[in-house]
């Protein structure tokens with residue numbers, strides 16, 4: 001069967017947060033996504049400002065804890081990552097774990113590396129609708145790379161790649 005990879009183009013946004021940068025977890029976070037078989041299609045380090053954070057966390061902007069979240073997210077640069085794969089948004093949320101890190105499942109990134117409700121190492125898009133807004137918020141079109149990943153033929157069945 002010819003492979004057009006049409007089914008595996010879903011994209012999600014991950015941010016390695018300032019605590020992940022400060023604690024030397026960039027490689028560990030990438031390792032977990034790469035070992036799962038996910039494709040990295042965009043990477044950049046950036047410093048977030050208040051305006052960007054108000055947009056990104058619009059659903060929290062009026063919460064009393066928002067100033068603390070905003071301050072934390074500006075403590076150092078973050079690493080923005082765009083990942084691609086079949087149902088990648090849901091798969092990445094599982095790898096990341098729940099928001100309150102000290103209750104996150106062991107084996108997840110937050111479960112293994114964090115204790116805080118705020119300093120929880122990574123952000124990941126939580127739905128298809130969110131991801132479609134978040135990827136372009138952090139990446140220009142020409143910063144997302146389209147390339148063949150040779151291991152895909154061993155990560156997916158041909159039928160899944162063409163779904």
Ligand code: ADP
Nearest residue numbers: 057060065069098099117118119120123124126
């Ligand atoms: P998630 O990052 O798991 O999708 P949310 O979108 O609800 O969770 O929150 C965004 C981020 O804001 C969290 O990852 C965390 O850093 C911070 N946060 C969320 N809720 C709280 C809270 N009640 N107190 C402090 N920080 C919070």
